[in-house]
Amino acid sequence: MTPHRPTRHDYIIVGAGISGPFIAHELCRAGADCLMIEAGRHYSRRTYPRNDLDGTAQLYWSGGLELGTDARLVFLRPKVVGGGSVVNQALVDRFDAEAFDSWRRDSGVDFFNEDAMAPWYDAAEAEIAIQTIPGEYRNRNADVFEQGFQRLGYQLAPLRRAQKDCHYEQGNCCIECLNGCRIGSKQSTPETVLKKALERGLELRAETEAVKIDASTKDVWVTCRTADGGTATYRGRNLVLASGAIGNARLLLNSGFGKGLPAVGRNFFCHPQYMNFGVYDQPVRSHLGAFQAFKSDDAGFRKNGFKLENVYAGPAAIALLLSGFGRQHQRAMERLSHFACIEVCTRDTHPGRIKVNRRGKVIIVKEQNREDLERYRRGLAVIDEIFQTTGAKEMIHGKMGIGLHLMGGCGMGTDPARSVVNPGFRLHGHKHIYCADSSMFPNAPGINPSLTIMALSKKAAAQLIKDGNQ
Ligand SMILES: Cc1cc2nc3c(=O)[nH]c(=O)nc-3n(C[C@H](O)[C@H](O)[C@H](O)COP(=O)(O)OP(=O)(O)OC[C@H]3O[C@@H](n4cnc5c(N)ncnc54)[C@H](O)[C@@H]3O)c2cc1C
Structure with missing residues (x-):
């Protein structure tokens, strides 16, 4: 009998908060086969706690x-499915020059400036009502x-x-x-980009917690704890880490990535x-x-x-x-x-x-x-x-x-000794693992982060699609 081989997805996305759904929406629109794993429950307008x-x-x-x-x-x-976008105050601000200057100084990444980010902010704002x-x-x-x-x-x-x-x-x-907004006014990801990604074929596994990543072979394998107490393993050509500042650091450290990436978990701000x-x-x-x-x-x-x-x-x-x-x-x-x-x-x-x-x-x-x-x-x-x-x-x-505002732990930068994610949104030294969520913030901007997470996720998705076509 042939042993069971799990389906090989184009992308496995861990985390259905803000970044994950923004990236999934773009990837699904480009025709990719995406699986999204989320530890929290999938509520609807009718079932949010009262x-x-x-x-x-x-x-x-x-x-x-x-x-x-x-x-x-x-x-x-x-x-929760929707992450911070379900529970937050929904305040959306663009970063100012001061925030981007400090990011550029700490990371060495050129596109951290108002002009380069403006089109990505425009694209993010086009997905939500403000x-x-x-x-x-x-x-x-x-x-x-x-x-x-x-x-x-x-x-x-x-x-x-x-x-x-x-x-x-x-x-x-x-x-x-x-x-959780019961009248669907708040522009959480389940009301906006996640809904669109699901319509385009995104497979969402809620109440499923990723506990280990194995990237030692050509594919990336993600082992998860499921709602019934069991385990499940998923296989992807690429992995997108979108489980937030604490979630990503925890997953990488528990999967042994701390040895090759000494900055994992460091530079955490809130x-x-x-x-x-x-x-x-x-x-x-x-x-x-x-x-x-x-x-x-x-x-x-x-x-x-x-x-x-x-x-x-x-x-x-x-x-x-x-x-x-x-x-x-x-x-x-x-x-x-x-x-x-x-x-x-x-x-x-x-x-x-x-x-x-x-x-x-x-x-x-x-x-x-x-x-x-x-x-x-x-x-x-x-x-x-x-x-x-x-x-x-x-x-x-x-x-x-x-x-x-939980930020950092997998900061973006040009130096692998001091950062985790490179300017192409890939983990240093790992061609198939990406990250664009709040964990890649190099420091605390002093401004509400969610709109910038959306904008960076839009930019990252464009990069992923480009990388996938090479
Ligand atoms: C009460 C509150 C109010 C806020 N108000 C604002 C505001 O007004 N404006 C603003 O800009 N920001 C606000 N924020 C912050 C903002 O919501 C976050 O910065 C943003 O949600 C981070 O987005 P993210 O995609 O990085 O992570 P998240 O939105 O946190 O999503 C990460 C998701 O990953 C899941 N996850 C984690 N680990 C695993 C795992 N191992 N396996 C599977 N899934 C996993 C989590 O369950 C979560 O759903 C607020 C936050 C809170 C809590």
């Missing part, structure tokens, strides 16, 4: 409770933010959100879109973010209506390494950020509808490192050095000023730093 407690538990690795080794930062790492929140639908949390900025003479700008039609006139409260609350006499009801209308756009803030956002979160998340216990904590939570919220997001300079222990489990080493903490404090001082000038009776500083 509250923030279930959302955090079901849509993130380790139920949303991954801590760094010093327990000062918690990392929110999406685990809107700002109309003035009449801004909520009181946005009013506090705007008033504070105006009174203090800081620059702010409307946020660009990847959304199509939130039907504000029907009274929708967008905060629930952090657990834009540490801290939510802070102003408590007002009158209700603010930050959870109602349109979600986040403004961002800071102040050259001084950029120079000082932080930005401010007009964010909010569900009650379970906020409860975790408040200090105190028992009655004291309860009293704070009873005033929840009187909270306005401003988040400080720092551009971290001190690199962290992703490691694995002997059992293959992730260890996240991410400390904040003096400069990073100083950036946080500068942002916090501005937030306190804003709350004071708008009449807050009390200020509460969120106790836990949150890592949402």
Whole structure:
């Protein structure tokens, strides 16, 4: 009897977050046979979790409770078909010259500049609808933010959100879109490019976790843990790593790539973010209506390494950020509808490192050095000023730093000793393994990353198609 040989796919793509579906869409459009492997579940508009407690538990690795080794930062790492695009705030920004200059300096890669990236941003933006929140639908949390900025003479700008039609006139409260948008407005990959890739024949295996890669033969073999507790092995001519900053480093380290690629897992960044609350006499009801209308756009803030956002979160998340216990904590939570919220997001300079222990489990080493903490404090001082000038009776500083923008670990660069991915989106020394997701960021840009991930994935897909034709 002939032993069973798995189908040989043109491409195996690990990770159905943002990068994976953007690349799959282009490859399928070019006629390639693609298999996508995703550890998380495939939800639909109807089945997304209904509250923030279930959302955090079901849509993130380790139920949303991954801590760094010093327990000062918690990392929110999406685990769901659509990845970060399902749970994120959908803010889409292009990088500025400052971000690209620093990337070019650290990587030696020429195309990291605004002109060279402009067509790829255009192509990415053509796949999604982008809107700002109309003035009449801004909520009181946005009013506090705007008033504070105006009174203090800081620059702010409307946020660009990847959304199509939130039907504000029907009274929708967008905060629930952090657990997956149930009206299909948020431009997550399952609503956009993933849907198109599936229509063009992409094979998607959800609840399937890639645990090992073997690239020692002509083909690449990927061994996976399946939902029923079994294992499955898939075979491809090429592999695309799109499992995010922590996912890619973990998979490569567990597959023994760390020996040939010493930079795997290094240069990990996360834009540490801290939510802070102003408590007002009158209700603010930050959870109602349109979600986040403004961002800071102040050259001084950029120079000082932080930005401010007009964010909010569900009650379970906020409860975790408040200090105190028992009655004291309860009293704070009873005033929840009187909270306005401003988040400080720092551009971290001190690199962290992703490691694995002997059992293959992730260890996240991410400390904040003096400069990073100083950036946080500068942002916090501005937030306190804003709350004071708008009449807050009390200020509460969120106790836990949150890592949402997980970046690096497989940085792009020209030097194989200091980087993992070359300027052609291939792993150094591996002709058939590619990567274009958040893990290839050389450092922290200080700007929302997802639009740039989409743009880089578009560029990478064009490169893959070119390589495939040679
Ligand atoms: C709450 C939150 C809010 C955010 N808000 C914004 C925002 O407003 N704007 C912005 O630009 N960015 C935002 N981000 C960040 C942004 O979503 C991420 O930077 C982006 O999703 C990263 O894209 P990616 O393709 O690299 O990885 P991801 O989107 O994280 O996708 C990786 C996928 O790979 C899967 N995976 C991992 N390991 C394996 C494995 N071994 N086998 C199979 N599958 C695997 C994961 O389950 C995941 O679905 C936010 C993130 C969070 C968590």
